[in-house]
Amino acid sequence: MALRGNLRDFTITQLLNLINLAGKTGTLVVDGPADQAHVAFQSGKLAFARVGQEDNRLATVLHRANKLTVNQYRALVERAGEMTDKELGLLLINAGYVTQEDILTNLQEYFAETVRRLYTWVEGSFRFEADMLPPDDRINVRLDLENLIIEGSRQLHEWEQLQDEIPSLEMALKFTDRPLKNVNLSVEEWRVVSYINPKNTMKQIASANKMNDLEIRRIVYGLLQAGLVDIVRPEGAVVPSSPKMFPTQDRTEQKSLVNKLIGRIRSL
Amino acid sequence: MQTVKMVVTGPFSAGKTEFIQSVSEIDVVATERKISGADERAVKDATTVAMDFGRITVDEDLVLYLFGTPGQKRFDFMWEILSEGMLGFIVMVDSTRPETFREARSILETFRAYAPTPYVVAANKQDMEDAWELEDMRHALRLDPQVKFLPCVATERETVKEVLLELLYSILAEMETGG
Numbered sequence A: 001m002a003l004r005g006n007l008r009d010f011t012i013t014q015l016l017n018l019i020n021l022a023g024k025t026g027t028l029v030v031d032g033p034a035d036q037a038h039v040a041f042q043s044g045k046l047a048f049a050r051v052g053q054e055d056n057r058l059a060t061v062l063h064r065a066n067k068l069t070v071n072q073y074r075a076l077v078e079r080a081g082e083m084t085d086k087e088l089g090l091l092l093i094n095a096g097y098v099t100q101e102d103i104l105t106n107l108q109e110y111f112a113e114t115v116r117r118l119y120t121w122v123e124g125s126f127r128f129e130a131d132m133l134p135p136d137d138r139i140n141v142r143l144d145l146e147n148l149i150i151e152g153s154r155q156l157h158e159w160e161q162l163q164d165e166i167p168s169l170e171m172a173l174k175f176t177d178r179p180l181k182n183v184n185l186s187v188e189e190w191r192v193v194s195y196i197n198p199k200n201t202m203k204q205i206a207s208a209n210k211m212n213d214l215e216i217r218r219i220v221y222g223l224l225q226a227g228l229v230d231i232v233r234p235e236g237a238v239v240p241s242s243p244k245m246f247p248t249q250d251r252t253e254q255k256s257l258v259n260k261l262i263g264r265i266r267s268l
Numbered sequence B: 001m002q003t004v005k006m007v008v009t010g011p012f013s014a015g016k017t018e019f020i021q022s023v024s025e026i027d028v029v030a031t032e033r034k035i036s037g038a039d040e041r042a043v044k045d046a047t048t049v050a051m052d053f054g055r056i057t058v059d060e061d062l063v064l065y066l067f068g069t070p071g072q073k074r075f076d077f078m079w080e081i082l083s084e085g086m087l088g089f090i091v092m093v094d095s096t097r098p099e100t101f102r103e104a105r106s107i108l109e110t111f112r113a114y115a116p117t118p119y120v121v122a123a124n125k126q127d128m129e130d131a132w133e134l135e136d137m138r139h140a141l142r143l144d145p146q147v148k149f150l151p152c153v154a155t156e157r158e159t160v161k162e163v164l165l166e167l168l169y170s171i172l173a174e175m176e177t178g179g
Helices: A012-022 A058-064 A070-079 A085-094 A100-118 A146-165 A187-193 A202-208 A213-225 A251-267 B016-023 B077-083 B098-114 B134-140 B157-176
Strands: A003-006 A026-031 A036-042 A045-051 A125-129 A172-175 A229-232 B002-009 B029-034 B046-059 B062-068 B088-094 B119-124 B149-151
Touching (some): A012 A026, A012 A100, A012 A125, A012 A146, A045 A100, A058 A070, A058 A085, A058 A100, A085 A100, A100 A146, A146 A213, A146 B098, A202 A213, A213 A229, A251 B002, A251 B046, A251 B157, B002 B077, B002 B098, B016 B046, B016 B062, B016 B088, B077 B098, B088 B157, B119 B157
Parallel strands (some): B002 B062, B119 B149
Antiparallel strands (some): A003 A125, A026 A036, A026 A125, B029 B046, B046 B062
């Protein structure tokens, strides 16, 4: 039976650790909040990774890493569409476009980055399919997992801290009185800042900016620390009615009840 | 008999149980257990694991219940249950333990997300020599200037009364502004 479970009970870092120590071969399939990820291993080493239907073919990876120009990339997509990545890799090396090391380094970095993205997946399920081998037509790498595990543990710690600081993304943000003048913000921070409005929840801001929970928390935490924003309850949000707050729904009786409480506490 | 409730929350060892004990007319129904962790045991021997429960009878028709939440994070599943239907809540912070301020902030945000009820923050142990100044604590806790932040000594009834009264004034003010 395949190794399977829930990400709430077993984190990605713990899974990598297990795969590393057991020297496992197979594919870890993770069903996350929005996508499905496939991460393949060979004897406990990372071989291949993909999230959803993302294009991770060799030409795309090399183009993103600026190893191929736009024209070279277009030509390859048009003329070498039917080639496997292994065939394409050989062609590129023989043509002198890239070296074997370029290919391996960039694929390793791409797959490692894909795995890093999984660290923010805290909800979802996983299963390890021992008989699902890394795709044969793709170039597999052999990347040791130790560094990824250490990075993952650090990120997990950061994640826990950020979750303590900003427990709910259903709250909104408002600017404080401190002006935004002379503040050096990154592009991502500006993108968040542009959506700050007591009507927008942090979840909505993250969604509009295509950020995951960790990314939005990290940015909001920075803005909070700099004293630029405050967390507020979203304006116009449907407030969950709590009929049990007062034993009566009559406003005058409620006020009278609070005044009675005030009188009683004063007399203690 | 009509009943209303307020919740007293805050990090581990902030003084929630003492706070309730100072004003409750009954002995606080505490659910304390011996502490297992060495770090936490260095602070105190027993901690609340489910809730503390105190009572103040207003008249023959009205009773105020005070619920204290467990401070240790592993019991935080109790928080939402306890917060249901509360009139307001008090966040207790130990002024002598800055290492708990971040957690206090987190608890405050968690309770704000549960319910839009008024709240006040009480800086407990202000009588201690190593207590932080209120203004410094306000910055460290990142409290908005509008948030009522009150000095408190949980074992002294008068300061506890003051905290409860300030919360009730906030509740009244919010009702008057139609909140």
